[in-house]
Amino acid sequence: MADKANTHPGAAGRAATADRPSDVRNVVLVGPSGSGKTTLVEALALTAGAVNRAGRVEDGTCVSDYDDIERRRQRSVQLSLVPVDWGGCKINLLDTPGYADFVGELRAGLRAADAALFVVSAADGVDGATRAVWEECAAVGMPRAIVVTHLEAARADFEETTRVCAEAFGGDDPDAVLPLYLPLHGERTPDGHSPVTGLIGLLSQRIHAYASGALEESPPDAGQVPGLQEARGRLIEGIIAESEDETLMDRYLGGEEIDFKTLVDDLERAVARGTFHPVLAAAPAPEGARQGIGTVELLELVTGGFPTPLEREAPTVTTPDGAPRTIPVCDPDGPLVAEVVKTASDPYVGRVSLVRVFSGTLRPDETVHVSGHGLTDRGHEDHDVDERVGALSVPFGKQQRPLSHCIAGDLACVAKLGRAETGDTISAKDDPLLMAPWEMPDPLLPLAIQAHSKADEDKLSQGLARLAAEDPTMRLEQNPDTHQVVLWCLGEAHADVALERLSARYGVQVDVVPHKVSLRETFADRAAGRGRHVKQSGGHGQYAICEIEVEPLPNGSGIEFVDKVVGGSVPRQFIPSVEKGVRAQAAKGVAAGYPLIDVRVTLLDGKAHSVDSSDAAFQTAGALALREAAADATIHLLEPVSEVQVLVSDDFVGAVMSDLSGRRGRVVGTEQAPGGRTLVRAEVPEIEIGRYAVDLRSLSHGTARFSRSYARHEPMPAHIGERIREQAADTA
Template sequence: MTASGRLHATEQVRNIALVGHAGAGKTTLLEQLLARSGAIHSAGSVDKGNTISDYSEQEKRLGHSLETAVCHLEHDGIFMNLLDTPGYPDFIGRAISVLPGVETAAVVINAQAGVELVSRRIMRFAAEQRMCRMVIVNRIDAPDVDFAAVMADIRETFGKECLPLNLPAEGGRSVADCFFQHEDKQTDFSSVQEAHTEIVDQVVELDEELMELYLEQGEDLSPEQLHDPFERALRRGHLIPVCFVSAETGAGLNQLLNIFTRLMPSPLEANPPQFFKGEGEHAQPVEISGKPDDHFLGHVFKVNVDPYIGKIGVFRVHQGTIRTGDQIFVGERRKGFKAAHLYRLQGSETTEIPEGIPGDICAVAKVDELHFDAVLHASHDEDQFHLKSVSLPEPMHGVALSLTRRGDEKKLSEALHKLVAEDPSLRLEFNAQANETVLRGMGELHLRLVLERMREEFNLEVETHPPQVAYRETISRKAEGHHRHKKQTGGAGQFGEVFLRVEPLPRDSGFEFVNEVVGGAIPSQFIPAVEKGVRQVLEEGAVAGFPLQDVRVIVYDGKHHPVDSKEVAFVAAGRKAFLDAVSKAKPQVLEPIAHVEVTVSGDYVGDITGHLAGIRGRIEGNTTLPGNRVRISAQVPVAELDDFQTTLKSLTGGAGSFTMSFDHYDRVPPDIQKRLEAEFSAGQGQ
């Protein structure tokens, strides 16, 4: 207990996310660490379905983590929050979304498999977020592991700054400390002295005085002397420590706990969170003190919707202290909520706590206003504060939903919104053109398990079918358009005339509306009506019925009538003038292109590349992986990928896997554009 009466101080907190590809052993590793520290009586087993972190029925049935679990332990006076994240590629969004809650991303790698897809993607994300990173090589007890090749793979993928703090020994049955004790022990590759020298050399590069002491006087430096420059190296990405362990045998686990407690940064030592005040171009960086006596500031990085107790918000305290009974505000909401109960999480179990200080991970329940990425605060001074947004992968896989039972529409809407609220990698869309509700996720498994939850938890039966492809329209050259809207039906009429130009914008630029009318040719009060008419076409499409993008519209002239000009007239004139201009601007239909990575045995590379080429795919390259596996990278139109999962299973006997992510929009071939335009025209004529 600290002098202030608190159970721990911020400098005694460590927040670490265990991330990495499925099968690396993250859950087993967490169980062993919890058991060794005394946080639980004994380690559970994934096979037996009794682990602390995989507690849902789906997780027990599949034998894999599907949600992030928050757990904690204490070791040598350090309080540690550990997050066990899912490793399936389909759930990478769920893993990435919780990283703002921690300082350190610990990428767990299977020694037999080497660096895999999810590990690469999360490590890249963590680097972009300026997080401290480390690598844990698990399963070193597995047979026939080439440790030198594993280390070379890590350094080739993540950089030369990856250096081991320990080394496997006795064929992976034990480890040799290369940092704290410099054990005189035979290792399975490299040597203790070589590894120790590399670490020290890397660390002292950031401390001139220490480097001088080390080089000129030849003195060996103690871990205490190296601590501050070690933390600096972590913050700058100048060092990514590597630790070898076996969660199954326990080799290296005690040292891993020591590395977590003695070398991984506290919230005060890591790069500070990037908070801003205001939105868009007006947003200004805000410095967060991290002091317990300042205004409370927290960030919600995970939301669960429990069918019995409602919404549970898991948040990280960044500044100030939150206490039971405090009045807390969510974002810019003027009305707050009372924090009647504060909880600490151990998997699915909750323990009530009196307060949370900077660095703590806490939870509150039954607060409907909470949502992912919300900022919690105790003063209206922080109303406009927000954390730097997390760039999550675009959910590409989609299914269109239709109910099998009438009368369940409201129930379906409520269920979908609850599921989307707790999973930031899910997206709900309504396609007005096709009149379909579309649920999008990160992959087939992701969506299948969500639909399974709808059936089991919400008693909803839905039918699914492939959604309409998210085509877009654009223009490829400048053009002018004009329309005079004149309507006389007796009494007051309608009159509005618009002249405008259209210009193509760079891809993904969106839409710009420019008013260059002078002399009152179109009175200023009618300019918004012209824009409204233009935006109607943007939403509905001009040539094939798909949203139009990447266009600048410049209204430069027009005419009005002092009596008959009305808003409705200029809406119609703006709409028709825009359609006229688009028809002359060589309109094009765009289709979404996905970046696809297919991992297969080397025996199937020819079959897969041939199939991808046959569905208009462009092969970008192949990467050889351990175990006679090859990763094929390609860009493929999303429209061609509807049944790719089935085809891949057929071609590889179920031994292949793939991921896809949105890459860009590109023009469809002329024959496809012609077909889409014809279908749209036929529909308009009905």
Template sequence: MSGTASTPAPTVTDTTRLRNVVLVGPSGAGTSRLFDHVVATLAPKRGPRPRGEAGAGLRAATLELGEVVLTLLDAPGNPDFVGQVRAGLRAADAALFVVSAADGADARSRALWHECAVVGMPRAVVVTQLDARDADFLATLEDCRAHFGAGIQPLGVPVAGSEGAVTSIADLLLGEIHDYEGGRRTVRPAGAEHAEVFDTHRPGLVEGVIEESEDPELMDRYLAGEDLDFATLERDLLAAVAHGTFHPVLPVSGETGAGVEVLLHLVEAAFPHPGQHPLPTVTPVGGGEPVVLAADPDGPLVAEVVHTESDAYVGHLSLVRVFSGTLRGDRPVHVSGHLELLGGPTGEGHEAHDDDVRPGALAAPLDGELLAKESAVAGEVVVVTKLAGAQTSDTLSDPARPLLVTPWTLPEALLPAAVQAATRADEDRMPVAFRELASEDPALRIEHDPETGQVVLWTTGPAHLELLLHRLRDRFNVGVEQVPVKVALKETALGRSEAQGRHVKQSGGHGQYAVCHLVLEPLPRGSGVEFAEVVVGGAVPRQFIGSVEKGVHQQLAKGLLAGWPVTDVKVTLTDGKAHSVDSSDMAFQTAAGLALRELASAESLCLLEPVDTVTVTVDDDYLGAVMTDVSSRRGQIVGSEPCDDEPGRSVLVAAVPRLELLDYAIALRSLAHGTGVFRREPRGYEELPGRLAREHLGAGASA
């Protein structure tokens, strides 16, 4: 989304002429190649695509397809960028689910299929890479049926090839063979050599279409032996696809273009227009009952920013889906973002905001080019330039009637990375760069940890982290270095101990004199810090009791053993001494700190580590491996049970030390083949085992 093209944007006034389709599939399945092929087919005269961050964000192209205008989106397949997949599903009204014939449908494919199912997205399956050496269309078809459930039926089957390239596809409904030798489609009747293909696959397709039909007599006619005409079958097929209950499988070859025409016909004729797809939940800014809207160009303006980029030449670019009303570049809009109301990331770059702004120019995207537009009606996906203050997931509405769209479910950023500026100049540039990164990326969480003093980027995985570091370096000219993430520990008492603090100085004039005797005792976990005094006979004057307490709290906050705050202890002042002239508030604060520091030893104190409750949802096939891994991380299994809304998956709950979770996002992805998800919540603190405690304290601490 960078260059401005001279080609005019397609004009749309009728929402029914719009088709918004997102390509979804795991990395390597061929979504980007299919995207490029469709764009080259429908817009052969477009300029060269500028190089960008491949595989990390949404690509978009608005194209004229027969009687409709198609906006095709390409969502990244890397699991780190599932938030972009969800953004693409929000912007679209249907999906083309891409599966490689060489790799088949796997656990990662099933996880992405579930993403589509959760939002009720109508979808067809596109089997690509038919020309790969180890491609197997029929095995991939069975994979799809096994992983995706009911409604999977092929519309075509590859039947011939030339020098490894698929050039012929059997059209099961028409009973024809489509040849693509030379790059153009020709049609011929099926011969006797193709009978087995049709006998094997056509009955299931026809019966599947009839089951979705709204004609109750159609099945009876079919079972009676009637040869149903193509027009009847196609009508019911298209209706079934639009309802999202039937998922046709189409073979497509990127080498020869085989199957692309059938695919585009299905998109044009069967995929729903914006008026047929449910709108997201919309509420007034500030709260209130949901507002019922429709994809009506004359309705109240409601649009959502689904993707944000910063371009060196054009500036801030926002990819926007208009749900209701008409967006115009010459009229102010209300920009509203409230992730905190929906459990999304908060903090730097994600603060709540409400502003009235005048947008810049509007344009239809063409994969790196911008086709100028004056307005965008309900259902369109457009680029808005210089939309000041707008962040990904923000809502655009009429300033006279501010509304808020409930954003898509944001992925949890659970992989931490601590960074520090490479130079003083980089440190000065970091705050602005961080805010820009967060405004583009609602999944990113930036934490300034007050306990460790570190800046921590919470990311969704290694690819996400690599992208952020790349953007910091290349876009914002900020050099950062990764450093090990520190986990904030605490200290506590192992048993009862006591010591005396004596602060006596005389340097001319008033001296300093304070003596106090303190007893340190452990308390149950979660008790915090308690202070008490049992001084008798006025050994410590009443006016200095508060000074001792203040000194105790100050020293405990600094730590006694390794510089971590002390918690779950009771400190009792039992005795002391004062001087009528030289005692003071500061002297008793100092004496209290000295007394506590006298207790600092590995025999009287221990380190506490934070423990989180970790809830893992994973395929049953990988549950055993995940449980073994949790145990190896010093975790305690709390329990596991089948997942209610996802058959074949289980939920595991465990208590795991936070020190063992620093790389868990990476480990779980490997163990569960990209299908595992987890969340974590603070549980409490437990004593750090001796070996690990000695590592944190240094070799001298164990003496």
């Protein structure tokens, strides 16, 4: 990082390219919704010369949030790439959504990047949603710098925001979060606000002023020196300590003046280790200025103080059958290993895959191997196929600017990989490899849908398959019990975007219907039944009589069939027929149309005819016998019960436990978790937690998350069971 202005004019009108991994910086912008990430991306692109003052490229579209859905919602809902040139480096800026429903896009951005700009609004401070995003970055060890935005807002305070960030993100080390620049304030306005007019560089000890319309540097005034020196000393000590450069610390404490380049090298080392997080300020440009305040400084930090792709090891790599492989770190001449971090569909080009190359060099028109595994439960079939790469390009708004190649460490869009899905690995045809996937969030909000018309029904399966290929955080379920098509989503906004994409992008109209859970039936006590199927109509008739006894079994026993016929009253060849009829009727249900489970059916007696008895007749008699036994017995409806684990801030534990009790849940235990949180374990009927993903977020102000897993089926309360029986009778 050079702590001075760079007047590089950028690369407007052409694709940014890189021929060496050391000349690439992959930077993801993360932060809560509304913190200003997209605005900052556009300001950085403007400063680098990639867009005009309106944040638009030549075709008039915005450089980010150009998708129709994003424009309508005025919110980022997907990962977007904006490449720019600065100081001889290609910077891939990855803009991510901040809303919790799109955390899958955030994780894809973290996978593709080597460092992050963590954006915090001075107007909003650090809340639960901000901490949740920070934890996402920390979980993957992502190096981060913090950018404080919205300093133009009333009561915005950079120093206070920095202090809060240090408390929230610094852990036990308050010097892990320190400002690299301090804002320079202008005259106070009538409303009491002092606008930011420039920055004070602590390492360079220079004033960066923007009042003239362009960045100008000057030495500090005498009155600014004491505060600057105090903040600078703490910053230098923090950088040296977090970089663990003990020899440099000894020199500094001994009174030696450390040169600027050495400090910058140590800064890069501390940031790359993920232990030091410099804080910078970003503010709108003064009237007439060509650059936003802080954008030059951010670009300089990225090019000089952020790690290159050479400093990041690739995720675990194996052959498709699981044998471990070692690949060189970011070698353009190494074996090809790339990963699809995002999939989109273009109405003209078809499927477009955003790819991060970890090893080797990707070129257009070559045949590659595409491997994808591990997400079959979400509608993604395992596949190992060879495909021909189409054109390589980089996006600028809706434009795709061609690339001749994409080296290790860089990002590119690849056209016409028809089978590639998000999370897939691209490797050489003769050396297929597979990268360990990043962790996908578990979708926990069910959305049951059905085609709006016959025409939509014909297109539904293809539309859903494309939707699943784009978004691995969505799980597609064809429920065999309820016969519903269910999209499992991360939240309401995620569900709304999925439906909008089905309609706008794939031309499929669907209706949302109430989601059904997989209920079961069982006998409450012992019962007997007699099935008589006798028909004589001249010629060959049908004759079968059987008598059964039904008794309940413990949970999880399934259906047992026992033969206790004596004396040959039911011929041996027809006993399997009775069992087949009983099991077929059990699958259909005996009370409300749900499968019967956990009973023992005993065949006691029966009658047969030497001519008219048949396999079909005894199947029918077995089914009739089970229905008659059910008619005189108490039938329990069984509902699925889930084991639920809720990780919640201590402040909301009481509210969460009370809410679970209101859902007929049983809290079975709690335990303390790191970070002032509690893990609450409970057993809750699934029918009560259909919208829990939404309700919990509201209840905990976005600080809680939960997981669920099937535990068992157990009898539901009589009044609820009766209501369901009545509903089943009404629809029969």
